[in-house]
Amino acid sequence: MTGILTETRTVTVERELAHPPEKLWRALTQPHLIAEWLMNNDFAPVVGHRFSLRGEWGGVLDCEVLVVEPSKRLSYTWNHVHEDRAYNLTSVVTLTLTPTAKGTHLRMEQSGFLPEQKQAFHGARHGWQGFLAKLDTLVATLD
């Protein structure tokens, strides 16, 4: 017998933020703040909670919370159902916060891209850079 190998790829984007993890955590977990830097949503920081992320142009992602470790780690599925395999995305986003002398090191990993999903893979890399830049700007405005 031979096993079936499903090779997937992971996008990793890291950013140093001049804010403590606790402050960053709020922006990652409060729906009205998530809407500011990511997308409209009905998120709740509860493992098993299902929510959607809604793009301004009508696209919708189906998500489920997997991991909630306050101020340390947040993980959720990031799925987009499509009949065409090239566009059917089943991925997991994990955000890891590590305190540093100057604030927080944020690591975003999105795993699950199939080899043929090159555009989604490259799009995610570019997209997350933009999302995290907006997150940084937003957190700077919080009390």
Place this chain on the structure above:
Amino acid sequence: MTGILTETRTVTVERELAHPPEKLWRALTQPHLIAEWLMNNDFAPVVGHRFSLRGEWGGVLDCEVLVVEPSKRLSYTWNHVHEDRAYNLTSVVTLTLTPTAKGTHLRMEQSGFLPEQKQAFHGARHGWQGFLAKLDTLVATLD
């Protein structure tokens, strides 16, 4: 007998551009230019051509070209299939170009939003303002 009335709403965004319609038309119909202001795509200005618009975060729209009147009018479907009716979008985008003394008046209409799709409706209004601003910036860089 009574008919079934399906009420839908239309988002309209207009913008004055300091460029002639012919130049704007290129940005509306060439895939590498569309990618700059809207999304990655496999568009072709041929009635009946099916194409997709792919968001950086993994979302995908299914589209079909409906109307191609060079430098005057372009229309295509802008659909997002989702099992939840609130997120299942079946819409039509129509871009109408009218020459003015200073350039072009661009009118974007997106029709087909159901009454319960309030967030998609408001998101589209905001989203198109951003898309058309990027389009304006892009066209300014073309020869």
